[in-house]
Amino acid sequence: MWCLSCNSLTDSLLCPVCKKKLASLSFAQLYEHRCPTCGTPVLDPIYGCGFCQDALLSYGVYDGVLEHLITGYKHAGHIQGAWQLAELFIPLVARFGSPILIPIPSSRSGRRSLGYDHMALVTWILCKKMHLRSIRLLAQQPKGHYTLLSRTQRQQTSNLVLREKNVRRMESLVQSQDNTFLILDDIYTTGNTCRRARELIQSAWDVPVGFCILARA
Structure with a gap:
């Protein structure tokens, strides 16, 4: 096996040196x-x-x-890398008790190039390891004019929407008991995506929503 960071030969996903650096x-x-x-901290x-x-x-520095x-x-x-990143999430997610996990979705181009939604896969692993539930409640709408915006303008907006096909299931989760909902994402820069996600959820349902982030840029 090769270390995911330095490519040295190792018997785990990260070599001992990279584990210490991480x-x-x-x-x-x-x-x-x-x-x-x-x-x-x-x-x-x-x-x-x-x-x-x-x-x-959040875990640490990007x-x-x-x-x-x-x-x-x-x-x-x-x-x-999904399994290694999921391990970093575990102690963070555990601070929230037994939340319902909501991953920030990949862009459509990202899913096409990889063949999977990267945060959805990490969330699935977390659910298996921690015996939690998740819901893919959010989606990236077609970008349209979003691609024409400058970097600064993109940082100040978001193209997140609710996935209509999962709204009914969300209604059931909200009504079943006092659930905490936890948004998962990989990188936190301006925080606009997370704020938009929480606004979407809390504008439709009066529920507590937290955030777990791997890295802050």
Whole structure:
């Protein structure tokens, strides 16, 4: 087996050296401060805690080994990376109890090039490992004029919509019991995609919605 990051021969998805580098990129190691309320790693308590303020948790910095894992899986079709990325999600997701997982969908072009929706696959693995449920509630609508926007304009908008065929199932999940819903995504830049996803869900249903992110750029 070859290491997913450095391509050295190893007996696991990451070699021991890359595992250490990956851990060093985690906020748990990078941040020496902890939120006095919940214990989440924070840069400085004066800035507040993303978990307490916005129900948001993230693993680490989008750099080095973590960046290699995400880009290799998301753009180069290194499908084994799904299992390694799912492992990083497990302790984050566990902080929310037993949530219903909602993956941010891949773009249509991304699904065509890879042959799968990268976050949906990671979510499926998490559900199997943690005995959770998920719903593919969100979709990327056809881009249309979205492709003509500048990078800055794209960062300020979103083409997410609700998947109509799963709305009825969502209604059932909402009515069945007090469920927490958790949005999963790989990279957090401006936060616009996650905010749009939560707005869509909470405008239709009055339910708590949190975020789990692998990397913050």
